[in-house]
Amino acid sequence: MSSFSIPTPSGSSAIPIVAPTSEKEPPKSPPSSKNLTANSKTRTCRNLIIHGYCKYEGKGCEFNHDLGKSTSPPNSPETNKSKLSVNSPVFKPSVLLSSIPPEVVNAPPFVPKSTQVNTPEEISVTPTSTTGSPQQKHYYDSGEQEYDNEMTLYEQTLGFYPPVPPPTPFLLSPGGVANHGLNALANSFASLGLNNATNFASNENSLSEVPSHMNNTSYFTTSHHLDPFLYQSQQALLPQPLQYHLYTSPLPHVSNLHPHQKTIHAFFMLDHLREELQRKNESTLKTVNAKDFNLPEELHVYHSLYPLDQRQEKSIKIFGYPSWVYKSVCSVDGRVYCLRRIEGFRLTNEIAMSTIENWRRIRHANIVSIREAFTTKAFGDHSLVFVYDYHPLSQTLFDKHFSSSSLQANNLPQSGGTGVVVPETVLWSYITQLASAIKTIHSSGLAARMIEPTKILSTNKNRIRINCCGIMDMLTFDGGKNIHHFQQEDLIHFGQLIISLACNSLSSVLNLPKSIDYISRHYSPDFKNVILYLLNKPTPTKSVDKVIAMIGPRILHEINSVHHYNDFLESELSQELENGRLVRLLCKFGFINERPEFDMDPSWSETGDRYLIKLFRDYVFHQVDENGYPVVDMAHVLMCLNKLDAGVDERIMLVSRDEQSCLIVSYKEIKNCIDSAFRDLSRRK
Numbered sequence: 203m204s205s206f207s208i209p210t211p212s213g214s215s216a217i218p219i220v221a222p223t224s225e226k227e228p229p230k231s232p233p234s235s236k237n238l239t240a241n242s243k244t245r246t247c248r249n250l251i252i253h254g255y256c257k258y259e260g261k262g263c264e265f266n267h268d269l270g271k272s273t274s275p276p277n278s279p280e281t282n283k284s285k286l287s288v289n290s291p292v293f294k295p296s297v298l299l300s301s302i303p304p305e306v307v308n309a310p311p312f313v314p315k316s317t318q319v320n321t322p323e324e325i326s327v328t329p330t331s332t333t334g335s336p337q338q339k340h341y342y343d344s345g346e347q348e349y350d351n352e353m354t355l356y357e358q359t360l361g362f363y364p365p366v367p368p369p370t371p372f373l374l375s376p377g378g379v380a381n382h383g384l385n386a387l388a389n390s391f392a393s394l395g396l397n398n399a400t401n402f403a404s405n406e407n408s409l410s411e412v413p414s415h416m417n418n419t420s421y422f423t424t425s426h427h428l429d430p431f432l433y434q435s436q437q438a439l440l441p442q443p444l445q446y447h448l449y450t451s452p453l454p455h456v457s458n459l460h461p462h463q464k465t466i467h468a469f470f471m472l473d474h475l476r477e478e479l480q481r482k483n484e485s486t487l488k489t490v491n492a493k494d495f496n497l498p499e500e501l502h503v504y505h506s507l508y509p510l511d512q513r514q515e516k517s518i519k520i521f522g523y524p525s526w527v528y529k530s531v532c533s534v535d536g537r538v539y540c541l542r543r544i545e546g547f548r549l550t551n552e553i554a555m556s557t558i559e560n561w562r563r564i565r566h567a568n569i570v571s572i573r574e575a576f577t578t579k580a581f582g583d584h585s586l587v588f589v590y591d592y593h594p595l596s597q598t599l600f601d602k603h604f605s606s607s608s609l610q611a612n613n614l615p616q617s618g619g620t621g622v623v624v625p626e627t628v629l630w631s632y633i634t635q636l637a638s639a640i641k642t643i644h645s646s647g648l649a650a651r652m653i654e655p656t657k658i659l660s661t662n663k664n665r666i667r668i669n670c671c672g673i674m675d676m677l678t679f680d681g682g683k684n685i686h687h688f689q690q691e692d693l694i695h696f697g698q699l700i701i702s703l704a705c706n707s708l709s710s711v712l713n714l715p716k717s718i719d720y721i722s723r724h725y726s727p728d729f730k731n732v733i734l735y736l737l738n739k740p741t742p743t744k745s746v747d748k749v750i751a752m753i754g755p756r757i758l759h760e761i762n763s764v765h766h767y768n769d770f771l772e773s774e775l776s777q778e779l780e781n782g783r784l785v786r787l788l789c790k791f792g793f794i795n796e797r798p799e800f801d802m803d804p805s806w807s808e809t810g811d812r813y814l815i816k817l818f819r820d821y822v823f824h825q826v827d828e829n830g831y832p833v834v835d836m837a838h839v840l841m842c843l844n845k846l847d848a849g850v851d852e853r854i855m856l857v858s859r860d861e862q863s864c865l866i867v868s869y870k871e872i873k874n875c876i877d878s879a880f881r882d883l884s885r886r887k
């Protein structure tokens with residue numbers, strides 16, 4: 203066979219392509235190394251095709267460097283002259299590719315003229331190694347007529363090699379990433395408890411034996427022995443989402459990265475933050491059947507009540523009445539709120555309701571905001587309901603520090619251990635936050651009356667909020683006569699709370715000398731002085747302002763920490779901002795690709811600019827490796843999309859699905875094509 207090459211006009215970016223050499227279909231199992239070597243000897247070296255020479259020729263490069271000698275297997279397309287592109291039409295690029303000329307982007311798809319491939323009947327049954335879209339036949343049919351006149355860019359050549367993605371700045375090799383990606387997917391399905399999925403995840407070798415894209419679909423369906431209806435009902439029992447995300451943590455051996463290198467994790471927010479936010483969302487969306495829990499379907503403007511109480515036994519110690527806590531959705535604004543029901547309370551003085559107005563005005567980062575209060579008989583009794591902001595996954599300080607599980611976990615003196623209790627920095631943070639909240643409350647002429655471990659919520663790491671404000675004002679309404687007394691009580695309860703936390707015992711307030719002794723041995727003198735001040739007998743001069751003056755330097759430390767954390771969150775947010783950009787890009791792809799019809803043109807999405815976009819989509823998502831396995835490489839996808847969004851000048855080779863033609867275009871040109879196609883779609887006539 204004689205060699206075939208098309209002189210490339212100077213400046214043209216099109217490169218010759220050679221016709222497919224051997225496999226038309228991906229092999230069903232990885233070829234042996236012997237076969238691989240044999241295959242590579244028959245393949246024309248890509249360096250030769252692209253650069254005209256190979257610097258490794260004779261130095262170990264296994265590919266064929268003799269273009270004049272046919273080494274193709276007898277049944278390969280290369281040996282069949284009628285299939286060869288020698289007789290095929292040749293596209294002569296007439297213009298440079300600095301930008302895609304209109305005649306090119308409007309050109310119909312390339313149809314090779316060789317007799318074997320240009321009949322639609324035969325084409326329709328010819329599998330390709332990338333994808334087998336039903337659109338394919340149609341594409342050939344529609345494009346054939348205009349091919350001779352308009353196609354100026356595509357060139358047909360003797361063989362085809364899948365385009366190799368440019369070297370990626372990511373450390374993960376395509377193969378490695380592919381496996382990671384598949385494994386991650388597999389893990390997510392394994393957590394579904396599906397037998398197939400578990401096999402998929404657990405047996406990596408079996409994965410390689412599965413003919414890539416052919417059998418994968420079975421893992422994504424419930425078609426085997428899973429009744430979809432049964433599955434749906436099972437799903438309700440499984441925690442959702444099943445997995446917080448599909449990316450594994452960076453492995454130790456990739457920790458020493460060069461400055462320009464990134465792992466895939468650098469594109470997304472931190473695992474633990476994502477998981478925490480996901481769990482919060484999950485908990486916000488939880489529902490139960492109201493009848494099962496004997497709850498009203500509707501309560502005032504609230505519905506979908508979900509009980510939040512951890513314990514069924516109710517103490518009346520705090521309010522003098524049993525209280526119940528529910529998450530619920532407001533039908534007015536669709537938001538989720540926390541309802542606290544005071545059971546069996548009959549409101550006798552309507553004026554008491556007005557105290558809520560004062561509390562509604564308070565907005566503070568360390569106070570759970572109250573929205574409203576109302577009475578109801580929906581529970582079958584006289585109940586008073588307070589509506590607060592809902593803070594998902596919050597924990598009371600009691601549960602966090604004094605429950606039996608937390609005592610054991612902390613290895614505390616009380617449980618026989620010797621561990622230090624709550625670190626002083628954490629306690630200073632609590633003191634600062636509480637002092638700030640109390641200052642706001644007292645300045646508004648109110649008293650918290652809820653400085654108590656079960657009524658202070660920890661809503662984030664070391665972030666606390668005073669809960670249940672305003673309830674006592676209504677339950678023991680006195681018109682505000684004793685407010686000064688209650689404010690002084692707040693300070694004493696504040697001191698008692700801190701001493702309990704420091705000694706990690708609720709009974710530590712009963713033996714103050716011993717507790718203070720413990721504190722002076724384990725904590726700083728400043729810390730002890732603040733506690734002593736708070737526990738002092740009430741005097742006219744004792745106030746939260748004095749406490750704030752005493753903890754001044756610690757407040758600065760707290761502000762510094764908050765700003766640091768703010769910076770951290772902002773940078774995490776910016777990662778997701780970038781991803782939002784890519785999602786928008788993907789949406790545009792979705793609008794354009796495979797569109798059945800636009801502007802009375804059924805072939806709209808397959809021709810002109812859109813054909814280029816389709817090829818690019820294949821380049822990004824549908825690549826296969828040398829064994830025909832799908833390249834599931836997130837790093838490749840992210841890199842391509844980012845370059846596309848930035849519109850860089852870098853060029854890539856897009857290959858038609860029949861591997862008979864290719865196009866070399868820059869990301870910038872593809873970006874222009876997408877913009878113009880999307881403009882077409884969004885313009886109103």
Ligand SMILES: Nc1ncnc2c1ncn2[C@@H]1O[C@H](COP(=O)(O)OP(=O)(O)OP(=O)(O)O)[C@@H](O)[C@H]1O
Pocket residue numbers: 510511512513516517520525526527540570590591592593594595596597598600656657659669
């Ligand atoms: N505003 C809120 N947002 C989210 N969860 C809340 C809110 N208020 C309370 N919770 C949760 O409801 C649960 C019960 O709260 P509650 O105040 O009744 O605590 P408790 O320890 O059961 O106290 P008590 O013994 O007085 O009932 C706690 O787990 C708490 O985290």
